[in-house]
Amino acid sequence: MSDSVAGRTTTEAAEREASGDDGGGGNGISRRAALASTVGLTTATSGCVRQLRSIVNRDDIDPLSLTITTLPADGDRESIRLAREIAAALEAAGIDTSIEMRSNEEFLRSVLINHDYDVYVGQHPGGTDPDFLYEALHSLYADERGWQNPFGFTNLLVDDLLESQRDVDGEQRREAVTSLLEALTVEQPFVPICTPIEHRLVRDDRFDGWDDGHLATRTGYLGLEPQTDGSGEQLRAVHMDARPSQNLNPINAEYRDRGTIADLLYDSLATDVVDIDGAHELEPWLAEDWVWDEGDDEAETEDQSSLTVELRPDCRFHDGEPLTADDVAFTYRFLADTALGGSATPAPAPRYRGQVAAIDDVEATDDRTLEFTVATGEEVAARALTVPILPEHVWTERAAAASVPGYRVAQGTTDAVVTDNVPPIGSGPFQFGDRTEREHVTLERFEDHFTSRDDVDLPEATVEELRVQIDPRSTSAIQLIEDDSADLTSSTLENYVIADIEETEDVRLLESPSWTFYHLGFNARKAPFGNPRFRQCVAQLIDKSWVVDEVFHGHADPIATPVAGEWVPEELAWDGADPELPFLGSDGDVDVDAARTAFEAAGFRYDGDGNLRVRH
Amino acid sequence: MLTEVLTQVALVVAIMLLVSIPLFIGRERLTRLRTDWQSRLRTSAPAMLILSVVLLFNRVMRQDDPDIGVHMTETIRGLEGEFILIFQQIGSTELTMYFSFIYVYGYTFLLIFPAVAYFALSDTRMFRRLLTSYTLNYAIGLTLYALVIAYGPRNFMPEVETVLYNASPEYQHLTREVNRNTNVFPSLHTSLAATVGLFAYHTRSSYPKWYLVATVLAVSVIISTMYLGLHWATDVVAGLALAAFCVAASDRIVGRWSLSAIYTDLRSLRERRADRSDGADGDP
Numbered sequence: 001m002s003d004s005v006a007g008r009t010t011t012e013a014a015e016r017e018a019s020g021d022d023g024g025g026g027n028g029i030s031r032r033a034a035l036a037s038t039v040g041l042t043t044a045t046s047g048c049v050r051q052l053r054s055i056v057n058r059d060d061i062d063p064l065s066l067t068i069t070t071l072p073a074d075g076d077r078e079s080i081r082l083a084r085e086i087a088a089a090l091e092a093a094g095i096d097t098s099i100e101m102r103s104n105e106e107f108l109r110s111v112l113i114n115h116d117y118d119v120y121v122g123q124h125p126g127g128t129d130p131d132f133l134y135e136a137l138h139s140l141y142a143d144e145r146g147w148q149n150p151f152g153f154t155n156l157l158v159d160d161l162l163e164s165q166r167d168v169d170g171e172q173r174r175e176a177v178t179s180l181l182e183a184l185t186v187e188q189p190f191v192p193i194c195t196p197i198e199h200r201l202v203r204d205d206r207f208d209g210w211d212d213g214h215l216a217t218r219t220g221y222l223g224l225e226p227q228t229d230g231s232g233e234q235l236r237a238v239h240m241d242a243r244p245s246q247n248l249n250p251i252n253a254e255y256r257d258r259g260t261i262a263d264l265l266y267d268s269l270a271t272d273v274v275d276i277d278g279a280h281e282l283e284p285w286l287a288e289d290w291v292w293d294e295g296d297d298e299a300e301t302e303d304q305s306s307l308t309v310e311l312r313p314d315c316r317f318h319d320g321e322p323l324t325a326d327d328v329a330f331t332y333r334f335l336a337d338t339a340l341g342g343s344a345t346p347a348p349a350p351r352y353r354g355q356v357a358a359i360d361d362v363e364a365t366d367d368r369t370l371e372f373t374v375a376t377g378e379e380v381a382a383r384a385l386t387v388p389i390l391p392e393h394v395w396t397e398r399a400a401a402a403s404v405p406g407y408r409v410a411q412g413t414t415d416a417v418v419t420d421n422v423p424p425i426g427s428g429p430f431q432f433g434d435r436t437e438r439e440h441v442t443l444e445r446f447e448d449h450f451t452s453r454d455d456v457d458l459p460e461a462t463v464e465e466l467r468v469q470i471d472p473r474s475t476s477a478i479q480l481i482e483d484d485s486a487d488l489t490s491s492t493l494e495n496y497v498i499a500d501i502e503e504t505e506d507v508r509l510l511e512s513p514s515w516t517f518y519h520l521g522f523n524a525r526k527a528p529f530g531n532p533r534f535r536q537c538v539a540q541l542i543d544k545s546w547v548v549d550e551v552f553h554g555h556a557d558p559i560a561t562p563v564a565g566e567w568v569p570e571e572l573a574w575d576g577a578d579p580e581l582p583f584l585g586s587d588g589d590v591d592v593d594a595a596r597t598a599f600e601a602a603g604f605r606y607d608g609d610g611n612l613r614v615r616h
Numbered sequence: 617m618l619t620e621v622l623t624q625v626a627l628v629v630a631i632m633l634l635v636s637i638p639l640f641i642g643r644e645r646l647t648r649l650r651t652d653w654q655s656r657l658r659t660s661a662p663a664m665l666i667l668s669v670v671l672l673f674n675r676v677m678r679q680d681d682p683d684i685g686v687h688m689t690e691t692i693r694g695l696e697g698e699f700i701l702i703f704q705q706i707g708s709t710e711l712t713m714y715f716s717f718i719y720v721y722g723y724t725f726l727l728i729f730p731a732v733a734y735f736a737l738s739d740t741r742m743f744r745r746l747l748t749s750y751t752l753n754y755a756i757g758l759t760l761y762a763l764v765i766a767y768g769p770r771n772f773m774p775e776v777e778t779v780l781y782n783a784s785p786e787y788q789h790l791t792r793e794v795n796r797n798t799n800v801f802p803s804l805h806t807s808l809a810a811t812v813g814l815f816a817y818h819t820r821s822s823y824p825k826w827y828l829v830a831t832v833l834a835v836s837v838i839i840s841t842m843y844l845g846l847h848w849a850t851d852v853v854a855g856l857a858l859a860a861f862c863v864a865a866s867d868r869i870v871g872r873w874s875l876s877a878i879y880t881d882l883r884s885l886r887e888r889r890a891d892r893s894d895g896a897d898g899d900p
Contacts, residue, residue: 067690072767073774080772098690101767103798157804475785476617496775 011331063611064528065096069110072101074472076123077494081551082193082518083121085588089541093595094612099341104243105254111521112253112350113145115152116117117528119522119538125258126515128272130177134162135354137189141526145412146253146350152525166358166376173379178569181561185572185580188535191520191563194548197555198514199498202488205506206231213459214274214512215490218263221466222429222451223459234464237490238477242438242470248423251335252389253350254273258516260490261468265318265444265465266388266426269309269328278513282382285458286323286389286427286450288312290616292378304360307372307381312450317391318424318431325364330392332362339417340399347412350604355384360362394425428462442467480508495555515564518556527616533602534614539581540598546588626725632725632885637732640826645736656740663747663870670888677758678795685763688801692766692850696731698767703843707778715786715840718833723805726833730812733823742819745866749811752862757804764801770845771797780844803847806855808860809837814863833863 080101087097102110110116126145135141139159141148161183165176202210208227213220223523226232241263249256250262269287274280283535284290290309311560315323335356337346348356358381361373374381397401398416423432429451430443443466451460469486471477474494478501480486492514493501501509520542524528529535544558560579561572572579584598587589596606605613649656668756716886734743739819783868816823816830838855841847847855 072771072797074767075769077774081775084772098694099772100687100690102773104688473781473785473788476782476788479617479785 010151011483029253036166037613038603042275051525053133055168055345056222061332061605061613063096063607064095064614064616065098065101065291066090066118067098069100069102069107069120070122071104073109075101075104075107075179077496078196078518079123085097085547085551086121086520086542089543089590090538092590093537093541093599094606094610096611104241109568110215110591112147112150115150115523115525117521117523118526119520121518122517123257124190124519124562125590126195126517126562126564126566128274128278128380128515129383130567131166131193131354131383132532133180133359133562134166134380135357137184141353144348144350144353146348146353148348148350148353151521152346152530153187153304154524155187155189158183158187158189159223166380169377169379173377174567177563177567179565181563186536187532187538189524190521190522190562190580191530191539191542192559193542193544194552194556194558195517195518196492196495196552197557198492198512199495199555200492200512201478201501201511202508202510203486203506204508205484206487207235210508210510212512214259214276214278214280215488215510216427216492216514217550218260218271219273219459219605220260222461222583223263224462226462231487232463234465234467235488236486237466237468237488238471238480238486240470240472240477240489240491240494242472244468245435245437245439245441245470247420247422248432248441249340249419250424250426251349252417252419252421252476255420258352259351261441261443262388262424264430264466265424265428265432266390267315267428268386268388269311270382270385272383272386274511274613278511280388283458285317286312286328287385289383290382290385302374303487305378305381307374309370309372309385311370312456313368315427315450316448317394317427318446319391319394321391321393323389323391324367325370325475326367327392328370328389329362330354330395331387331390332359332614334390334395334399334416335387338399338414339401339412340396342412343401343412345412347414347417350417352387355387358384371403375609389427390549391425391427430466433465438470440467440469443548463503478560495551495553499553513565517559517562519562528604531602534599534604536581537595537598537602537604541590541595543583543585543588544578545576546583550588617786618739621786621790622704625720628876629723629724629728632721633732634727634853636725636729636826636829640729640823640829641736643731645738648811650736651844653735655789656743659740660735660744660747663744663751667747670751674758677762678799685765687763687766689766689772690732692848693772696849698752699849700780700842700845700847701773701776703839704776704778708795712778712783715778715836715843716780716787717835719780719805719840719844719846720790722833723837726809726812726830726837728814729826731838732803733826733887734815734819737819741870742815745863745870746811747781748816748866748870749815749862750808752865753804753807753858756858757798757802757807758863760802761796761799765798766800766848767798768800768850769842769848770844771843776845778845780846783844800847801851802854802858803838803851804855805841806847806852807858809834810856811862814831814859835875840857 046077066082068087071079073080082532083099087099090097093382107122109311111122117408135148137149137151137153137158139149139154139156142152142154161176161180165173165180168176199215200215203209206227208225209223212223215221221235222236230303242263243255247256248262248265250259250266256262267286269285270282271285272280273283287309288311290307293306311325311328317323334340335349335352338349339347358374358376359372360375363371365371373386395416398414398419400415400417402413422435429446429449433442433444435441445461445464450456450461451458451492468490471480474497476487478497479490480488503509520538524530524537533592548556548558560574561568577583584594600606607613652728731743732748739745768780769776792815813830813834816827820827841852842849
């Protein structure tokens with residue numbers, strides 16, 4: 001159409017000019033006529049180009065292709081299998097999907113530190129209390145490194161809900177948590193898939209007391225009762241992850257999962273005592289006691305309260321230096337900014353971010369007493385007392401920026417977050433003995449620990465030595481237990497071996513609940529993963545019940561919400577299917593039409609070949 | 617557990633050698649070896665020395681190779697898809713046992729025996745070529761390991777039943793000791809087995825029976841890498857190419873620079889100089 005209009009304009013102009021200039025002689029087309037026709041031509045062409053430009057310059061929406069980052073089977077057998085099932089479901093829905101495998105520390109570095117991923121599949125350390133969601137999802141942390149908001153998820157309404165569950169206690173808090181969980185079910189910043197059931201193998205003939213403490217926590221390794229004369233000499237654990245033999249830094253993100261071994265080396269003011277059935281209670285540990293005093297201090301604003309903590313007397317670090325209130329105050333300052341003010345911007349630790357943020361101020365009033373000003377309710381603030389206490393004399397110098405000659409190191413990378421911290425100097429019930437990378441790490445009982453005092457009624461280290469042997473596979477770990485070469489598997493057994501385990505008089509399989517969960521994390525910094533409608537559709541492509549049977553051999557519970565059992569609101573409890581976002585299909589097979597309809601209803605388009613086209 | 621597995625491998629391979637040495641090499645060559653071994657050792661010393669240096673380097677590198685490479689698992693999968701699953705269709709307990717045995721014991725034997733056999737030949741050229749080929753295989757393989765980061769099929773599809781470590785978990789102690797799980801491309805099991813196979817073909821007139829045995833063993837080793845879920849077909853193809861290159865290159869390299877010739881040259885030079893100085897001394 002544009003061509004014909006332009007053509008006519010040019011011709012008319014030329015004709016008009018030609019007729020008007022007739023008297024000027026018949027020697028062809030005059031200058032004016034030629035000029036005019038050129039102008040006409042230009043006008044016409046420019047219209048054409050403008051239109052052409054508006055046609056050509058409309059970017060096409062490309063077919064979506066995404067990469068799932070996950071661990072190889074050597075790192076986490078369930079993760080890679082989950083990732084493959086999810087990849088198959090996404091492919092069925094018309095999304096081109098590839099899988100990248102990374103070793104444990106590389107995986108965590110990509111996801112937590114560099115945020116270099118599209119979506120990932122892995123295990124989240126979770127928490128016995130739902131407040132872990134605050135650090136995991138608050139938008140203020142979207143640019144920080146570590147377990148604080150690796151998703152880049154930003155939603156002001158969710159921020160409000162995350163904050164309000166922190167401010168209240170008791171029944172009110174339960175309601176606030178429920179509102180938060182409901183909002184997250186809609187938003188799906190990550191898709192919670194299932195909570196594993198933890199299995200460990202132990203020998204009953206050398207030690208008793210396995211049923212007291214959860215073996216993912218520090219108290220699981222304390223208070224064990226030696227059953228023979230020799231067994232008090234050494235507790236032999238088999239660990240399937242080599243990282244504790246390579247790095248013992250309690251604040252490093254890449255080498256820690258739940259940090260159980262680090263918790264044996266470092267004390268915290270309070271400890272979450274979790275029993276084998278998952279029941280848990282926060283108890284004083286390094287702190288002898290703590291007292292709340294609300295509002296009597298004039299300097300405090302309305303929503304602040306203060307907490308006085310009294311340390312146990314005469315505690316020492318493993319190097320003999322006394323542990324004082326100054327070390328504790330230092331720890332909280334240091335975790336909030338590992339550069340201690342020496343960097344252009346604060347460099348918060350990649351772990352414990354949520355706990356430390358609950359503390360507004362901390363002051364050592366004398367050698368054993370601390371005054372905490374807290375900005376949250378009592379329940380959340382008390383959890384802030386579970387961070388590892390670091391010796392000031394060791395960590396002060398680690399506030400320096402890490403440097404490698406010839407490399408530009410990322411801002412905020414202090415020595416503290418990257419050091420392997422060997423030998424670790426803590427104050428915990430065990431001290432570092434020896435290690436060989438990828439073979440073992442051996443801890444020795446710390447004789448001066450307060451738990452061994454007569455007037456302290458807490459479980460203590462009952463063995464001279466805890467040798468954590470590294471053995472990367474469940475099958476050979478089981479063999480070690482059966483051959484009486486080990487007393488327990490400190491990591492959880494892989495699910496595929498559980499059915500074949502034969503319990504005997506001496507060898508017993510322990511089953512305990514977990515507060516970790518498998519999930520699909522979205523990088524909301526990248527389109528289309530920032531779109532909650534897209535995330536909802538993807539959530540409906542995962543048949544959680546089916547993967548629990550298929551991938552986890554039934555040794556897991558499918559979940560709709562990522563918190564520990566006691567916190568799951570009734571309406572979000574699993575009832576044979578996901579209560580909010582049920583699977584679109586059956587028996588693991590995606591119903592392609594239903595998936596397509598869901599994506600289209602969410603505003604996405606398909607091309608003729610069935611590929612999902614998404615602006616990204 | 618590592619020591620147990622190592623002892624077992626040493627024992628089994630020793631028995632295999634004890635049986636095969638008289639069987640394939642023959643008494644005549646062994647008798648001659650008893651008188652000649654010193655001079656043969658002398659001519660082969662440089663090749664042996666270089667191989668030991670590379671093996672030492674290999675040991676350090678395989679544990680802690682610098683991750684300067686590119687992640688390629690997805691590229692390899694894109695290339696071949698689920699090809700290696702065809703070996704699962706013929707999978708059976710007996711085959712898994714056979715290939716597990718071949719992968720650990722058969723392979724070790726396959727690498728050691730030809731070294732003995734070629735040392736027993738009066739011409740050490742084959743022996744030196746074999747060692748040179750081993751050296752090249754390791755040197756090039758290690759470089760590729762550093763450049764290409766990839767996980768094998770067992771890490772991607774751990775549920776596959778015939779995966780070596782599912783069937784025989786004890787062997788992981790052995791392989792973990794000598795390797796990292798991202799050292800997949802190329803398959804050195806394939807390239808070294810194929811190297812031995814090619815040499816066996818070259819020496820079939822000297823060792824006709826070994827030629828047959830080596831062929832069967834080499835092919836079994838190559839299939840075992842895929843059957844047991846340790847390597848992708850791409851790794852195997854790269855391994856075969858590497859073997860062909862190393863065998864051809866060894867032909868060009870061996871004998872090009874003769875240390876003994878250099879040594880003789882140097883000695884004659886020194887002797888001449890000594891003669892001259894002797895003469896000078898003799899002068900009044």
